[in-house]
Amino acid sequence: MYAVARDVTKLVKAERYQQAQQHILELISVEKPLAEILTAICLMAEAHNPAIKACVMLKVDQHLQITSAPSLSPSYHAALANVPIAHNAGSCGTAAFEKSLVVVEDVTTDPKWLQYSDVVLSEKLTACWSMPLVFNEDNVLGTFALYCDSARGPVEEELELMASCCRFAANAIEQVQQKQLLNEGEQRFRSLYQFNPQPVYVLDKQGYFSNINNAGSQLLEWPLVELTKMHFSRVILNEQLAEVTEYFSSAISGSPESFETSILSRTGNQHELQITLIPTWIDGEIVGVIGMAKDVTQHLQTEKQLRLFKRAVDASYNGVVISDITQPDMPITYVNSAFEKFTGYSKKESIGRNCRFLQGTERDELAIEPIRLAIESKQEVSVILKNYRKDGTLFWNNLYLSPVPDEAGAITHYIGIQTDITEQKKYEKELAFNASHDLLTGLPNRSLLRDRLVQNVKASARHKEKVAVLFIDLDGFKLINDSLGHLFGDEVIRQVSARINKQIRPGDTLARMGGDEFVLMLPDIKDINQLNDHAERVLIAISTPFKVSGRELQITASIGISVSNNDITEPMELVKQADLAMYQAKRLGRNNVQWYQAEMEILQNKRLNLRAMLKQAIENQEFELYYQPQVEAGSGRLVGLEALLRWQHPVQGFIGPDEFIPIAEETGLIIEIGQWVIEQAATYNRSLQQRGLAELVMAVNISSLQFQREGFVEQLEQTLNKVQLAPKWFELELTESLLLENIEQVIHKLQHLKQLGISIAIDDFGTGFSSLNYLKRLPLDKLKIDKSFINDLVTDKKDAAITRAIIAMAHQLELKVIAEGVETLAQSTLLQKNVCDELQGYFFSRPLPADKLEVFLKNYLPS
Numbered sequence: 091m092y093a094v095a096r097d098v099t100k101l102v103k104a105e106r107y108q109q110a111q112q113h114i115l116e117l118i119s120v121e122k123p124l125a126e127i128l129t130a131i132c133l134m135a136e137a138h139n140p141a142i143k144a145c146v147m148l149k150v151d152q153h154l155q156i157t158s159a160p161s162l163s164p165s166y167h168a169a170l171a172n173v174p175i176a177h178n179a180g181s182c183g184t185a186a187f188e189k190s191l192v193v194v195e196d197v198t199t200d201p202k203w204l205q206y207s208d209v210v211l212s213e214k215l216t217a218c219w220s221m222p223l224v225f226n227e228d229n230v231l232g233t234f235a236l237y238c239d240s241a242r243g244p245v246e247e248e249l250e251l252m253a254s255c256c257r258f259a260a261n262a263i264e265q266v267q268q269k270q271l272l273n274e275g276e277q278r279f280r281s282l283y284q285f286n287p288q289p290v291y292v293l294d295k296q297g298y299f300s301n302i303n304n305a306g307s308q309l310l311e312w313p314l315v316e317l318t319k320m321h322f323s324r325v326i327l328n329e330q331l332a333e334v335t336e337y338f339s340s341a342i343s344g345s346p347e348s349f350e351t352s353i354l355s356r357t358g359n360q361h362e363l364q365i366t367l368i369p370t371w372i373d374g375e376i377v378g379v380i381g382m383a384k385d386v387t388q389h390l391q392t393e394k395q396l397r398l399f400k401r402a403v404d405a406s407y408n409g410v411v412i413s414d415i416t417q418p419d420m421p422i423t424y425v426n427s428a429f430e431k432f433t434g435y436s437k438k439e440s441i442g443r444n445c446r447f448l449q450g451t452e453r454d455e456l457a458i459e460p461i462r463l464a465i466e467s468k469q470e471v472s473v474i475l476k477n478y479r480k481d482g483t484l485f486w487n488n489l490y491l492s493p494v495p496d497e498a499g500a501i502t503h504y505i506g507i508q509t510d511i512t513e514q515k516k517y518e519k520e521l522a523f524n525a526s527h528d529l530l531t532g533l534p535n536r537s538l539l540r541d542r543l544v545q546n547v548k549a550s551a552r553h554k555e556k557v558a559v560l561f562i563d564l565d566g567f568k569l570i571n572d573s574l575g576h577l578f579g580d581e582v583i584r585q586v587s588a589r590i591n592k593q594i595r596p597g598d599t600l601a602r603m604g605g606d607e608f609v610l611m612l613p614d615i616k617d618i619n620q621l622n623d624h625a626e627r628v629l630i631a632i633s634t635p636f637k638v639s640g641r642e643l644q645i646t647a648s649i650g651i652s653v654s655n656n657d658i659t660e661p662m663e664l665v666k667q668a669d670l671a672m673y674q675a676k677r678l679g680r681n682n683v684q685w686y687q688a689e690m691e692i693l694q695n696k697r698l699n700l701r702a703m704l705k706q707a708i709e710n711q712e713f714e715l716y717y718q719p720q721v722e723a724g725s726g727r728l729v730g731l732e733a734l735l736r737w738q739h740p741v742q743g744f745i746g747p748d749e750f751i752p753i754a755e756e757t758g759l760i761i762e763i764g765q766w767v768i769e770q771a772a773t774y775n776r777s778l779q780q781r782g783l784a785e786l787v788m789a790v791n792i793s794s795l796q797f798q799r800e801g802f803v804e805q806l807e808q809t810l811n812k813v814q815l816a817p818k819w820f821e822l823e824l825t826e827s828l829l830l831e832n833i834e835q836v837i838h839k840l841q842h843l844k845q846l847g848i849s850i851a852i853d854d855f856g857t858g859f860s861s862l863n864y865l866k867r868l869p870l871d872k873l874k875i876d877k878s879f880i881n882d883l884v885t886d887k888k889d890a891a892i893t894r895a896i897i898a899m900a901h902q903l904e905l906k907v908i909a910e911g912v913e914t915l916a917q918s919t920l921l922q923k924n925v926c927d928e929l930q931g932y933f934f935s936r937p938l939p940a941d942k943l944e945v946f947l948k949n950y951l952p953s
């Protein structure tokens with residue numbers, strides 16, 4: 091009977107224990123709170139033996155805290171709230187520390203309980219056995235302890251119970267902790283997903299959005315509800331769809347993809363996105379992809395713009411250079427292609443160096459100073475620098491420097507824009523030179539001469555010295571120019587200027603005033619007596635024969651000299667004075683030197699007066715014609731008259747033609763005067779014939795200006811018709827130089843005159859630049875040997891020889907010859923002997939007024 095009763099108790103106990111275990115497993119599986127599960131474990135242990143109490147402590151940091159001890163008092167709970175994991179920290183603290191079972195049979199004697207024994211005793215408990223809750227062999231989660239009211243160790247059965255409770259507790263704790271970890275992970279993922287500022291989305295295997303975060307739906311501008319039914323192709327730009335679909339297929343096959351594409355939002359806004367697609371694996375199977383997008387529209391635009399800027403700067407015509415002013419010695423960090431082209435230095439050779447290497451060995455401190463100041467004050471600046479290319483050639487660099495701020499506004503760099511203005515500089519220099527120099531000879535011109543004269547006159551006055559001016563004018567240059575052409579004339583001027591240039595000292599100025607006029611300024615003259623020698627040397631230099639275009643030539647010059655004095659207020663006055671002196675030299679037969687004298691001014695004034703009076707002379711009928719007879723050499727018979735103009739001014743008295751004709755020519759009045767002479771001479775000749783006084787050819791001097799005028803021949807023809815004088819009784823005396831101007835037109839006019847029956851004589855023959863060529867070509871009748879040859883004809887063999895030669899040549903060309911200025915019988919006889927056709931001169935008669943001529947005609951007897 092007894093035996094049966096015992097078996098039942100054991101059985102009941104085992105059954106209850108099993109039920110308790112079942113209950114605990116259920117609690118764990120339905121994820122009941124940990125404290126509830128641990129309490130159930132404690133109760134299961136206590137149910138085994140009413141003399142023992144259970145306690146579960148969990149590890150929190152390096153301490154143990156009671157999580158469940160259902161049969162222990164609240165004061166016990168409070169006292170062991172925080173037990174350290176250490177040696178001698180009660181049974182539990184020690185067990186957790188040593189990771190092994192600790193059995194304390196009597197807390198009153200065991201040193202492990204020194205601190206806590208009172209608390210245990212007040213619970214009427216004596217022994218405490220504690221087992222660590224270990225997970226994965228090493229990880230201590232806490233402790234499971236059994237207290238006993240008697241001082242003893244655990245029996246075998248109790249040890250098994252503890253081990254079993256520990257397993258249950260460790261399981262429950264582990265599951266709770268796992269769940270906690272899972273929870274946290276999910277929350278983290280949700281945060282990453284939901285609060286990500288960049289679009290994140292989930293696509294299913296077919297490419298439909300299953301989910302998308304707020305940033306994504308905002309970018310696409312579609313409501314979340316609608317998006318989750320949409321296929322991704324709906325938002326991709328058409329032309330990129332094929333490519334994106336391929337990326338999607340690749341991702342859905344397990345390979346993550348990253349690419350850039352363009353999408354269109356609901357309202358049509360285009361965005362450039364950088365997308366990463368990651369396959370989503372669930373239980374070893376891909377169920378879709380997670381997409382992450384980054385809106386790079388702004389970034390791409392900025393990049394595009396930067397690339398454009400870089401290309402533009404690279405392609406710029408101007409050299410561009412950027413220097414880092416935050417670095418020591420401000421190295422170059424960038425140069426464009428134009429910089430490389432200008433300077434010859436490649437990018438590699440330039441970057442890292444300071445810009446000053448372009449200045450070569452010399453440094454233009456004056457130009458660099460503004461750059462230094464501008465960089466110091468972070469200002470912009472523009473300077474013109476003399477720089478050198480790699481090959482050593484100079485170039486002018488118009489450099490504009492501007493500060494470049496960083497994002498924070500601090501100036502970190504300077505950008506320099508270079509313009510190569512070498513050509514412009516050269517042009518400016520040329521312009522400046524041309525403005526002050528004569529193009530043909532390269533000599534200073536009038537304006538530069540004026541500047542130098544002003545400076546030198548001032549300086550000389552300070553040093554009590556003088557400035558001399560030599561006005562040099564070539565003799566007969568007009569004839570050379572007219573007969574041999576302007577190019578030839580230019581070459582003559584060039585050669586003459588070079589010759590004079592050789593005669594000057596440093597500090598002298600030789601200027602060309604235009605035409606054939608030169609001015610030589612000689613400063614610092616100490617002895618004015620040397621000036622004559624100087625001028626003579628110039629004359630000799632000019633008159634030495636020279637060759638131009640293969641033609642031998644000799645040319646002389648006339649020089650006027652003036653010297654500064656204290657009365658001079660305007661230095662150019664000196665040039666005027668030297669000019670007047672030069673005119674005097676011309677008047678005195680050319681090829682000589684004259685000094686300026688105050689009387690010359692008077693003479694000049696007189697000329698100006700004359701000019702004014704001449705205008706009145708025609709109206710006031712102050713002109714009169716004198717006539718000088720011309721005789722046939724052989725017979726002495728009268729054959730012609732030369733009409734010579736006389737001017738009887740009511741106040742000034744007689745004024746000679748040599749004096750007023752040049753002025754009449756200068757002013758153009760010669761046209762009117764000349765026409766008056768023609769009419770007067772023709773009328774008078776007709777009158778002589780009508781009155782039966784003489785039948786003679788009337789020769790009239792014609793000025794170049796008059797002859798060159800359009801309609802001259804026609805007007806002459808009309809005049810002769812008007813006065814009814816047959817053209818054969820009229821002759822024109824033309825000078826050599828006149829014939830050489832515009833030769834084709836001259837020939838045409840002469841032929842016309844010839845047709846009319848008017849004869850043509852060449853006046854002053856032998857004094858000009860006689861060209862035999864034109865004599866042959868022109869329809870002429872007569873040559874008039876100049877009186878300068880006749881003067882010394884009898885005494886000077888050379889003059890006699892020239893005269894003979896002229897006569898012989900003229901006859902060969904079937905031209906008549908008349909000699910003028912015949913004053914003596916000897917001259918007349920010699921000319922006769924030399925078969926000169928006609929003679930004219932004081933020996934026969936002076937020019938006579940009409941009344942006296944008529945007396946002469948009546949009395950004339952051929953000798």
Ligand SMILES: Nc1nc2c(ncn2[C@@H]2O[C@@H]3COP(=O)(O)O[C@H]4[C@@H](O)[C@H](n5cnc6c(=O)[nH]c(N)nc65)O[C@@H]4COP(=O)(O)O[C@H]3[C@H]2O)c(=O)[nH]1
Pocket residue numbers: 718733734735736746747748751764767791792793823853854877910911912913930931932933937
């Ligand atoms: N010593 C010297 N001289 C003599 C002798 N026989 C004549 N003469 C001068 O020689 C000049 C000859 O005239 P021309 O060579 O045509 O030189 C002329 C001519 O070129 C110009 N001329 C005179 N009348 C006119 C005119 O009506 N029209 C133009 N265009 N020029 C004129 O003025 C020049 C000077 O004229 P004139 O003073 O009248 O001077 C005249 C005349 O008086 C002589 O035996 N010995």
